[in-house]
Amino acid sequence: MKRAVVLLSGGLDSATALAIAARDGYACYALSLDYGQRHCAELVAARAVAESRHVLEHRVMRLDMGLMSGCALMDRSVAVPEDAPMEGIPVTYVPARNTIMLSLALGWAEVLDADAIYIGVNALDYSGYPDCRPAFVQAFQRLADVATKRAVEGQPIRIATPLIELSKAEIIQLGMSLGVDYSLTVSCYQADESGRACGHCDSCRLRQRGFTVAEVSDPTRYL
Amino acid sequence: MKRAVVLLSGGLDSATALAIAARDGYACYALSLDYGQRHCAELVAARAVAESRHVLEHRVMRLDMGLMSGCALMDRSVAVPEDAPMEGIPVTYVPARNTIMLSLALGWAEVLDADAIYIGVNALDYSGYPDCRPAFVQAFQRLADVATKRAVEGQPIRIATPLIELSKAEIIQLGMSLGVDYSLTVSCYQADESGRACGHCDSCRLRQRGFTVAEVSDPTRYL
Numbered sequence: 001m002k003r004a005v006v007l008l009s010g011g012l013d014s015a016t017a018l019a020i021a022a023r024d025g026y027a028c029y030a031l032s033l034d035y036g037q038r039h040c041a042e043l044v045a046a047r048a049v050a051e052s053r054h055v056l057e058h059r060v061m062r063l064d065m066g067l068m069s070g071c072a073l074m075d076r077s078v079a080v081p082e083d084a085p086m087e088g089i090p091v092t093y094v095p096a097r098n099t100i101m102l103s104l105a106l107g108w109a110e111v112l113d114a115d116a117i118y119i120g121v122n123a124l125d126y127s128g129y130p131d132c133r134p135a136f137v138q139a140f141q142r143l144a145d146v147a148t149k150r151a152v153e154g155q156p157i158r159i160a161t162p163l164i165e166l167s168k169a170e171i172i173q174l175g176m177s178l179g180v181d182y183s184l185t186v187s188c189y190q191a192d193e194s195g196r197a198c199g200h201c202d203s204c205r206l207r208q209r210g211f212t213v214a215e216v217s218d219p220t221r222y223l
Numbered sequence: 224m225k226r227a228v229v230l231l232s233g234g235l236d237s238a239t240a241l242a243i244a245a246r247d248g249y250a251c252y253a254l255s256l257d258y259g260q261r262h263c264a265e266l267v268a269a270r271a272v273a274e275s276r277h278v279l280e281h282r283v284m285r286l287d288m289g290l291m292s293g294c295a296l297m298d299r300s301v302a303v304p305e306d307a308p309m310e311g312i313p314v315t316y317v318p319a320r321n322t323i324m325l326s327l328a329l330g331w332a333e334v335l336d337a338d339a340i341y342i343g344v345n346a347l348d349y350s351g352y353p354d355c356r357p358a359f360v361q362a363f364q365r366l367a368d369v370a371t372k373r374a375v376e377g378q379p380i381r382i383a384t385p386l387i388e389l390s391k392a393e394i395i396q397l398g399m400s401l402g403v404d405y406s407l408t409v410s411c412y413q414a415d416e417s418g419r420a421c422g423h424c425d426s427c428r429l430r431q432r433g434f435t436v437a438e439v440s441d442p443t444r445y446l
Binding site: 061062063094095096098099102103107108110111131133135139140142143145146148149151152 | 284285286317318319320321322323325326327329330331333334353354356358359362363365366368369370371372374375
């Protein structure tokens with residue numbers, strides 16, 4: 001059975017990407033990153049999602065980086081914006097986060113002899129992050145095409161972005177059809193320890209709108 | 224003063240890259256990765272080199288990745304080859320190592336508002352690693368050109384590879400002219416805890432040949 005590494009943040013998108021990788025016939029290995037994010041409810045959610053989908057292995061890699069100070073998701077002195085205008089790059093941007101996560105996934109994929117890496121990036125409802133754009137993903141694929149032993153041997157690892165052109169509502173509809181339990185997922189930038197969402201941050205509002213447009217009842221637990 | 228992140232392994236090449244970054248007028252921030260490599264004398268050497276060059280900050284990032292099993296540099300059950308033929312990709316290849324290190328450097332560079340990342344990769348005496356080739360570096364530059372907030376704002380971070388076309392002997396001659404103390408550096412794949420080199424592994428042989436061709440007395444401490 002062919003193998004895939006799936007980047008699993010614990011949010012709605014990555015839970016859907018995991019279900020799609022399984023649908024595509026992959027044996028799935030989930031990778032989460034503990035980079036000191038202040039919403040650690042995310043990692044608890046990642047574990048719950050990984051268990052619910054019976055992944056072969058779920059690794060939470062710790063990265064002791066105080067590197068990322070200044071980002072609102074890392075640094076408690078920077079406020080998470082509520083009702084911020086949806087333009088520019090928000091303060092919730094974590095420097096090079098997807099580059100770092102894909103690089104770690106690339107290393108693990110090579111060790112596992114995996115064919116693909118699934119990542120739930122999304123170009124429509126992408127919150128303005130530079131490393132969620134199609135141009136970023138394409139550049140990472142070109143890097144993967146030369147970076148590894150597998151690539152030199154003619155079998156580069158494929159970066160799969162099944163959500164890249166979907167709206168949040170379309171992602172939810174696809175996930176529902178694949179049996180994703182969105183009550184396990186946490187998208188909120190400032191969820192409490194038990195995973196309850198604030199309902200006001202960018203991420204909460206995108207998610208709420210998604211359920212509304214998808215005409216799916218929102219299973220999110222709010223504060 | 225403009226800033227650069229310099230990847231510092233503790234070996235001969237990265238010590239030279241650090242000296243070149245300083246010569247190029249950068250305030251230098253050194254980044255080393257503790258990925259459980261079995262030659263931890265490398266990290267001790269990295270600290271000594273960073274101190275000797277008065278870097279503004281030296282960070283050693285720990286990455287708890289049992290991901291890289293199977294590589295001779297990570298896994299004590301795999302022997303480091305001595306007198307192996309110099310062809311193909313050696314067992315000392317660490318999956319995606321330079322991709323991961325450059326990604327972490329990219330994140331830190333963005334936080335520091337640094338203009339450049341210096342890495343001592345070398346295409347001539349490169350030991351067959353896929354992620355030391357010019358094609359790899361070019362692909363990473365193209366990734367950096369789209370991956371960060373700085374890039375979106377028109378100021379992508381430059382990946383500087385000042386050693387890429389130099390032989391080991393040329394690297395040593397350049398480093399000597401810049402005052403690099405190579406006695407502080409450790410290149411051996413199986414150095415002992417005090418940093419003494421085996422003299423037999425690929426890396427030792429490349430280094431010895433370099434000093435011989437450069438007509439520089441070899442300051443390496445051997446077992």
